Amino acid sequence: MSHEPWWSSAVFYQVYPRSFADSDGDGIGDLDGLTARLEHLTYLGVDAIWLNPVTVSPMADHGYDVADPRDIDPVFGGMAAIERLIAAAHQRGIKITMDVVPNHSSSQHPWFQAALAAGPGADARGRYYFRDGRGPLGELPPNNWTSVFGGPAWTRIVEPDGNPGQWYLHLFDAEQPDLNWEHPDVFDDFEKTLRFWLERGVDGFRIDVAHGMAKPSDLPDAKDDVKVLSHSDDDPRFNHPSVHEIHRGIRAIVDDYPGAVTIGEVWVMDNARWAEYLRADELHLGFNFRLTKIDFDATAIHDAIDNSLAATALENATPTWTLSNHDVGREVTRYGGGEAGLRRARAMAMVMLALPGAVFVYNGEELGLPDVLDLPEEVLQDPTWERSGHTERGRDRCRVPIPWSGEAPPFGFSTTADTWLPMPADWAALTVEKQREDPDSMLSFFRRALKMRRDRCEFAGGGLDWQAATRDTLIFRRRGGGLVCALNAGRRAMALPPGELILASAPLVDGKLPPDAAAWLV
Numbered sequence: 151m152s153h154e155p156w157w158s159s160a161v162f163y164q165v166y167p168r169s170f171a172d173s174d175g176d177g178i179g180d181l182d183g184l185t186a187r188l189e190h191l192t193y194l195g196v197d198a199i200w201l202n203p204v205t206v207s208p209m210a211d212h213g214y215d216v217a218d219p220r221d222i223d224p225v226f227g228g229m230a231a232i233e234r235l236i237a238a239a240h241q242r243g244i245k246i247t248m249d250v251v252p253n254h255s256s257s258q259h260p261w262f263q264a265a266l267a268a269g270p271g272a273d274a275r276g277r278y279y280f281r282d283g284r285g286p287l288g289e290l291p292p293n294n295w296t297s298v299f300g301g302p303a304w305t306r307i308v309e310p311d312g313n314p315g316q317w318y319l320h321l322f323d324a325e326q327p328d329l330n331w332e333h334p335d336v337f338d339d340f341e342k343t344l345r346f347w348l349e350r351g352v353d354g355f356r357i358d359v360a361h362g363m364a365k366p367s368d369l370p371d372a373k374d375d376v377k378v379l380s381h382s383d384d385d386p387r388f389n390h391p392s393v394h395e396i397h398r399g400i401r402a403i404v405d406d407y408p409g410a411v412t413i414g415e416v417w418v419m420d421n422a423r424w425a426e427y428l429r430a431d432e433l434h435l436g437f438n439f440r441l442t443k444i445d446f447d448a449t450a451i452h453d454a455i456d457n458s459l460a461a462t463a464l465e466n467a468t469p470t471w472t473l474s475n476h477d478v479g480r481e482v483t484r485y486g487g488g489e490a491g492l493r494r495a496r497a498m499a500m501v502m503l504a505l506p507g508a509v510f511v512y513n514g515e516e517l518g519l520p521d522v523l524d525l526p527e528e529v530l531q532d533p534t535w536e537r538s539g540h541t542e543r544g545r546d547r548c549r550v551p552i553p554w555s556g557e558a559p560p561f562g563f564s565t566t567a568d569t570w571l572p573m574p575a576d577w578a579a580l581t582v583e584k585q586r587e588d589p590d591s592m593l594s595f596f597r598r599a600l601k602m603r604r605d606r607c608e609f610a611g612g613g614l615d616w617q618a619a620t621r622d623t624l625i626f627r628r629r630g631g632g633l634v635c636a637l638n639a640g641r642r643a644m645a646l647p648p649g650e651l652i653l654a655s656a657p658l659v660d661g662k663l664p665p666d667a668a669a670w671l672v
């Protein structure tokens with residue numbers, strides 16, 4: 151019997167529910183749509199779902215603006231739909247982890263509405279960051295912080311007396327006011343939320359902006375070269391040391407539910423600071439985003455893997471691996487798009503699945519979907535587009551609905567062709583239906599690779615050793631089970647290391663591994 155927790159080598163499948171499957175024909179995916187498509191996940195062979203937010207929300211940031219954290223939004227099917235999903239997933243042996251959003255609420259949350267109505271100095275304002283403005287008339291924001299989506303991180307309100315008044319902080323959209331975790335109600339309510347979902351059978355949480363929440367008390371100015379949709383480690387908006395006390399509080403609650411897992415979204419690059427989130431009494435898992443930031447380059451990949459292993463080793467934690475998600479874009483496009491992008495994505499999937507630890511697959515990754523770069527401006531919905539003054543198109547490109555079947559949009563995703571983002575007509579060859587019939591498709595390949603990862607003893611154990619390789623290739627061997635993974639990111643065919651070949655992402659050429667390909671050997 152293994153004593154490792156279930157998540158320590160799990161394959162998590164990230165479902166962006168708006169885009170997965172639509173059961174009621176409104177052009178927006180929902181939970182009953184997902185429940186009806188669970189067979190796809192069983193077919194693929196994943197262990198758990200990470201569900202992006204489905205709680206009640208005005209959808210200014212598609213669910214990351216939460217108005218009621220303990221109810222499901224009607225657009226996703228309401229409470230009954232998640233109960234059906236949890237039951238059906240568990241019946242198939244698939245765990246469910248939900249997204250929780252502690253850093254901010256929706257501006258439509260009753261707390262924020264109460265804060266607006268209550269006036270300056272009221273306790274209700276203390277649950278958020280309300281401050282007087284600078285300048286003689288308070289007409290300037292309290293500091294120079296910008297929103298991650300662009301524009302200022304402060305919005306001035308109209309006071310109940312009708313005059314312009316205080317400003318409130320929102321690190322993201324203006325509809326996402328930051329919560330003040332120093333107010334005791336905030337933790338108490340979050341505890342209720344965690345217990346509410348755990349009692350209903352949820353197996354854990356992905357914690358949004360887990361390095362946010364705590365802010366320096368004097369809210370000092372940031373450097374003025376901050377870019378949209380990114381931040382560095384010296385940014386005062388994030389990673390304040392007192393955030394760790396919050397994580398210890400969260401962990402103490404989650405520990406009441408054996409087996410439940412927490413996965414933090416921690417955008418911190420320094421390993422020592424990042425690893426602090428994974429101390430034994432904080433998060434179980436943390437996303438490491440380095441592989442999402444680099445090109446298909448052997449040295450960069452080697453460094454990213456080493457870095458992630460070193461970071462987790464600092465706290466004896468479990469590594470996690472991610473090539474893409476709903477924020478960072480799809481790897482097929484990042485690796486150059488077209489046939490080359492697809493070949494490289496397939497090779498990198500093998501590298502990721504060969505690594506020790508937990509893996510996150512973003513819905514559509516198993517189909518080799520690219521980003522949709524030519525969405526017409528009028529359909530763009532990511533708040534980044536408006537807030538950046540139409541300079542950053544934002545993340546809609548990697549959120550286009552999944553093509554399931556048929557020859558034309560909506561490809562079985564919905565019954566209406568009027569899907570919330572339009573689907574490219576040339577995705578007919580990428581549907582699940584087509585790919586299931588084709589043994590050489592990305593989907594068939596993913597399924598085969600996941601099955602090997604699950605069934606074969608060579609994937610056991612933590613740690614790996616690098617073996618001698620040329621500058622544009624890499625070879626590593628898993629320390630426990632002995633699996634060998636080779637990647638050719640160069641231009642010439644690569645001689646395979648010794649061993650029996652069990653999988654290659656592309657056919658060998660004269661016994662050698664062609665460029666843009668990976669191989670597993672035992």
Ligand code: TEU
Binds near residue numbers: 211358379478
């Ligand atoms: O993302 C937080 C976050 O910091 C990202 O916006 C990140 O800076 C950027 O994507 C890097 O490329 C989380 C969610 O994943 C995102 O979808 C939400 O919009 C955001 O929080 C606000 O809740």
